[in-house]
Amino acid sequence: KNEVEQSPQNLTAQEGEFITINCSYSVGISALHWLQQHPGGGIVSLFMLSSGKKKHGRLIATINIQEKHSSLHITASHPRDSAVYICAVRGGGGADGLTFGKGTHLIIQP
């Protein structure tokens, strides 16, 4: 069973700061997701990664398969980025459900 660790658990930053959230996992995977969960509970998929790097607007996600590590970066952070960010991995079979990290609770202060 894959163990997914995220850090930090909580992060408070000022508007405009560069944010980094880290995720490590213990067993080889077929894909890694970065998800955003808002207070009401709804989940939005930000990225799905198998290798390398992806960028969408102010969000950048990277993954190092050899190191079993991924990072989510937010540039020019804004209060509307405040949410819980969750790392989730899918097993090597490609057909499995996801194993989730505990999430990083991000607060961006104006």
Place this chain on the structure above:
Amino acid sequence: GAVVSQHPSRVICKSGTSVKIECRSLDFQATTMFWYRQFPKQSLMLMATSNEGSKATYEQGVEKDKFLINHASLTLSTLTVTSAHPEDSSFYICSARAPGWNTEAFFGQGTRLTVV
């Protein structure tokens, strides 16, 4: 992006009653759907994998007779919580994947279940 619709978003029910939660993929055919549960301040946890036209596969510790899953079509999976108890109160969320190997997962809006 693809849309997965989950209903209801919130439900309050009495102990002993059953509650059905629906998960629909609106613009793609989902051969596989997943049901997750999240207790307060906990990670999301996989409950079961639902494959169209066959029995669901349940994770260890999840009672299949209590959490009935039906995936009768390529666009609809349902989770029925039978004989609900207060400890079943949780956030339930479904996810659907399009056919193919390692395709992206899309999430429903989630259902907040409160059993009183």
